[in-house]
Amino acid sequence: xxxxxxxxxxxxxxxxxxxxxxxxxxxxxxxxxxxxxxxxxxxxxxxxxxxxxxxxxxxxxxxxxxxxxx
Numbered sequence: 722x723x724x725x726x727x728x729x730x731x732x733x734x735x736x737x738x739x740x741x742x743x744x745x746x747x748x749x750x751x752x753x754x755x756x757x758x759x760x761x762x763x764x765x766x767x768x769x770x771x772x773x774x775x776x777x778x779x780x781x782x783x784x785x786x787x788x789x790x791x
Contacts, residue, residue: 730775741765748778 730750731741740753742762749772750765765773 743775743778745778748774748782750775 737756742751754761
């Protein structure tokens, strides 16, 4: 597992920036949006309202991911 708790896995934009942030302990993905002095952060969810998990996290931690999403 990565030594950092959070890592940016995707970034788009320069003045208005969107980031997808991975929690390496839980596999949950977060969306961050910043523009000027404002910032928003939220957990990404699927169609059923469950937190979205990183696919690589699911592959390496299959048992705990099944238990979490069940």
